[in-house]
Amino acid sequence: MSLITTQPTRRRATFHDLTVSRVDRLTDDAVAISLAVPEELREEFAFEPGQHLTVKATLGGEEVRRSYSCCISRADSASRGEVRVATARVPEGVMSSWLNSEVKPGDVLQVMSPLGSFVCPTDPTARKHHVGIAAGSGITPVLSLLTTVLEEEPQSRVxxxxxxxxxxxxxFLEELMDLKNRYPGRFTLINVLSREVQDVELFTGRIDRAKFEEFLATFIPEDEVDEWYLCGPFEMVETVRTVLAERDVDAAHVHHEIFHVDDAGTPVLTEAVEVAPDAPPVAVATVTLDGRTTTVPMRSKDQTILAATLIERPDAPFSCTGGVCGTCRAKVVDGEIRMDRNYALEPDEVERGYALMCQSHPVTDTVTIDYDA
Ligand code: FES
Structure with missing residues (x-):
């Protein structure tokens, strides 16, 4: 391993200790956790609505990291000096169970500054129709996005x-009802319930292709929508994206995020590829992170660049390791890589050379990776 020291080129998301200021029970199995942001970290934790925070904890003797979307509007975050995340308990979920049952006001959590590209800039002069389609805890980023739109675009509807x-x-039923009261002419909420019969048949069942097509035919013709925000299970998000693509809706206006891989998802740092530590390197990754460049030997091209990098640079950022959260995003500045899964980066980011290191493998014998770019 060789080291070359240069100056950091930009601030990168890093972990900080934040104190829990409030825990709100949302349902029997979900809580929202508010965290006080000290004055000196306010700028670093100023988030774009739709972004997420990674929480790190040692549970059962193992380090666990999970990403949770910010579920507070930009204005409320600034006025309260807080960020807020929500989590629904996942069966056998280590982190979600801990957050749901153990964490209380006064506790200190290790939280990474905000990341994520599921965002949409607002424009106070815009007169748009924004449509969110969410399921379950997929509401968390969508709530933040849509609340901010209502607050910052007074002529837009949602x-x-x-x-x-x-x-x-x-x-967030209470918050949603509150939004309806605050913006009666501009916010329409349609609850679709799969295990409870409602008066309107369209509102009963799951959001599948048939139901979404019916919504398009009745409530939300696609040519009357300017921006779409989709967040929920993979199948729902992919179905809605496919239907919109079939109807020639410009993908640039279809913002989406699948559920963050939560506790039941990909185990952190499980490396499927067995790599003998003394095997001769078959490729070399030159990795720049926080202004410091490290030569990372790769002993198999099936190993991910993240897994190899963590051996030399334990400070390399990651969270889900499943191609979902985008925490491990870095730019490939030289050489060629292949990426297994990408549910986090927008097509234009990939075109500009960004990739997810937890999903990337070297194709060429040398690759140069810049986390700071
Ligand atoms: S760590 Fe989440 S996408 Fe790579």
Missing amino acids: TLIFGNRRTDSIM
């Missing part, structure tokens, strides 16, 4: 189609 099992499993 429709949210929100899928859940039953009324008592709806996260």
